[in-house]
Amino acid sequence: MRLLRKKLASRFNATPLPRDIESLIDIDTANESAPEDTDLTQAGVDNIWADTLKLFRTGMHPMLSICVRRRGKIVLNRSIGYQRGDAHSEDAVVASINTPVCLFSASKSISAMLVHLLEEQGKIHLMDPLSYYIPEFAENGKGYITIYQLLAHRAGVPGLGENVDSSLLFDREAAVAAICEADPIDHLGRTSAYHAITGGFLLDELIRRTTGKTVSQFLNTHIRKPLDMRYFRYGLTKRDMPSAAENRFTGLPLGNQIGETLKNVLGLDYMEVMELTNTDEFMGAVLPSGNMYATAEEASRFFQMMLDYGEYNGQRIMQPLTVHRAIQEAGKAEMDASLKLPMRYSPGFMLGGSPAGIYGKGSHYAYGHLGLSNVFCWADPERDISVAILNSGKPVLGSHMLALPRLLWGISRNCPPVRDMQDQSLDFLAV
Incomplete structure (x- = not known):
């Protein structure tokens, strides 16, 4: 045995x-x-x-x-x-x-709540087009995609493309630019397609442009420190x-x-x-x-x-x-x-x-x-x-x-x- x-x-x-x-x-x-x-x-x-x-x-x-x-x-x-x-x-x-x-x-659930907090604070509305805050995201027909659709994995940009260089994961500005330039799989946001990596870069950029803070700073202020977290x-x-x-x-x-x-x-x-x-x-x-x-x-x-x-x-x-x-x-x-x-x-x-x-x-x-x-x-x-x-x-x-x-x-x-x-x-x- x-x-x-x-x-x-x-x-x-x-x-x-x-x-x-x-x-x-x-x-x-x-x-x-x-x-x-x-x-x-x-x-x-x-x-x-x-x-x-x-x-x-x-x-x-x-x-x-x-x-x-x-x-x-x-x-x-x-x-x-x-x-x-x-x-x-x-x-x-x-x-x-x-x-x-x-x-x-599982990090995505916490990141999503940061965006919901943005709405609570009156800085965004979930039904607004993401391109209202990140204008370059409108490229190639993505102008009507909403923040809500991004959170629900319907933003049409589920991946970073084929044969991605891993260094792109550590270059936030380049990653955001690549996502904004991408052709959507569905420009109306009707297709459910899990956004494994891309959504996080866009949420980070949304927080930066509406609050002037990084996603880590926003997390620390509104969740991590109030919940008294070590990590x-x-x-x-x-x-x-x-x-x-x-x-x-x-x-x-x-x-x-x-x-x-x-x-x-x-x-x-x-x-x-x-x-x-x-x-x-x-x-x-x-x-x-x-x-x-x-x-x-x-x-x-x-x-x-x-x-x-x-x-x-x-x-x-x-x-x-x-x-x-x-x-x-x-x-x-x-x-x-x-x-x-x-x-x-x-x-x-x-x-x-x-x-x-x-x-x-x-x-x-x-x-x-x-x-x-x-x-x-x-x-x-x-x-x-x-x-x-x-x-x-x-x-x-x-x-x-x-x-x-x-x-x-x-x-x-x-x-x-x-x-x-x-x-x-x-x-x-x-x-």
């Missing part, structure tokens, strides 16, 4: 793990609440953690961290695995709950770079079809992206679409603030109507032209589904975002939970493909609904 496990681990390019993984676990015992204080059972919480351990044991993720809040209280805040290296490394470093992890595309920033300081979780490609080699689909989405070859993400250049860059660093607790804290309609510790971060507008669906689920999957978006979030969706069973009211490749951050108002599952392994096809859905469905199963969303009063909007 041990020989069979070794063969399977080698085939799936799994992370070498010790037989006893207890020494790799970090638990936030000081802040985890008793399950009964949140309308959960101890068995339910134990089930979620057991499913997390099963996912880790697949070897697809050198590090996993998970934070689950229920009724505003932390019921799970734990990590397991290696910040760097593995069981075969002499210099391996065990991760902790305070290890920052790249959210990748939760685009990129890392040089001091913090050595503390970040190291990303690793795991799983089966990508076939031509999957490889080409991912290349079209990301603009770069997947393995090139993997190598890039561990460089100082990437970790020090500002990429609003894909390189926010945070702990699982910080990501869950942000979504708890969203669940509380813009409030944190008695402090008003944003108005309830701002949150309400951001999480309303932009349309029913339809095939995304970039991802080649049925997706359901709001202006800024990937939405759940019924009878099942990306956040588990019966997740119609859930909103959040996925990140490369198994990062999940979301809130589910029906269950009153805010969840972050962060990891450093980046498999596409691998031995995690049963364990990951088991964890997601287990969270929704063990956190039963506590609100009737159809009869929910909207009194909370009158603030």
Whole structure:
């Protein structure tokens, strides 16, 4: 049996793990609440953690961290695995709950809320053409594309083009110019096509032109500092770079079809992206679409603030109507032209589904975002939970493909609904 496990681990390019993984676990015992204080059972919480351990044991993720809040209280805040290296490394470093992890595309949900804050402050209107603020975006028939359509992945410029030089990711002005010069795939904004990289550059430029601040400055002022975050920033300081979780490609080699689909989405070859993400250049860059660093607790804290309609510790971060507008669906689920999957978006979030969706069973009211490749951050108002599952392994096809859905469905199963969303009063909007 041990020989069979070794063969399977080698085939799936799994992370070498010790037989006893207890020494790799970090638990936030000081802040985890008793399950009964949140309308959960101890068995339910134990089930979620057991499913997390099963996912880790697949070897697809050198590090996993998970934070689950229920009724505003932390019921799970734990990590397991290696910040760097593995069981075969002499210099391996065990991760902790305070290890920052790249959210990748889950960064988009936070960046989107910065734009919703611009509207709250009266600096823009989401239905305005983006070209009203960035005139050069009107080139090649894109003049009528709205800010709302950009947030809902309908701006017609999902990619940076073919054979992109990776240096373009680190040249903001050149990237914005290239996007503005691009021919749209749909100049009316009717086509849903995931904007993996391009949207972040445009949102950054929009913030600069309407506030005179960089996207990082705007984030710090309105979200990061008010929420008292240690990390939760685009990129890392040089001091913090050595503390970040190291990303690793795991799983089966990508076939031509999957490889080409991912290349079209990301603009770069997947393995090139993997190598890039561990460089100082990437970790020090500002990429609003894909390189926010945070702990699982910080990501869950942000979504708890969203669940509380813009409030944190008695402090008003944003108005309830701002949150309400951001999480309303932009349309029913339809095939995304970039991802080649049925997706359901709001202006800024990937939405759940019924009878099942990306956040588990019966997740119609859930909103959040996925990140490369198994990062999940979301809130589910029906269950009153805010969840972050962060990891450093980046498999596409691998031995995690049963364990990951088991964890997601287990969270929704063990956190039963506590609100009737159809009869929910909207009194909370009158603030």
